[in-house]
Amino acid sequence: MRQMLIFNEDLQFNQRVGMPVKIYCRTRQKTLAFGRIQAITPHFINVSRTWFMRRDYLIIGIAPTE
Numbered sequence: 001m002r003q004m005l006i007f008n009e010d011l012q013f014n015q016r017v018g019m020p021v022k023i024y025c026r027t028r029q030k031t032l033a034f035g036r037i038q039a040i041t042p043h044f045i046n047v048s049r050t051w052f053m054r055r056d057y058l059i060i061g062i063a064p065t066e
Contacts, residue, residue, distance in 0.1 A: 005059045011040050014061045021045075021061035023052050032057070 005011055005021065014021055015037040023033040023045070032052070039046040045054055052059075 002060050003063050005061045005063065008040070008042075010061070010063050011037060011045065011059065013064045015040060019062050021047060021059055023047050024058040024060060025056075026058060 018036055020035050022031050025032050033048040035048040044051045
């Protein structure tokens with residue numbers, strides 16, 4: 001099930017297993033990128049060769065099950 005990813009552990013899981021994520025802009029109400037996570041920092045995420053500030057966008061992907 002796809003859901004909003006907030007925690008580093010969720011992002012790292014998606015990066016590790018190669019699952020694509022969606023970067024969604026609430027202001028424009030559209031998807032800006034869809035693909036595998038290439039890099040993660042405390043404030044940014046790189047998807048489709050573009051850096052996005054994590055606090056400004058919804059990052060949607062698969063959360064690991066416990």
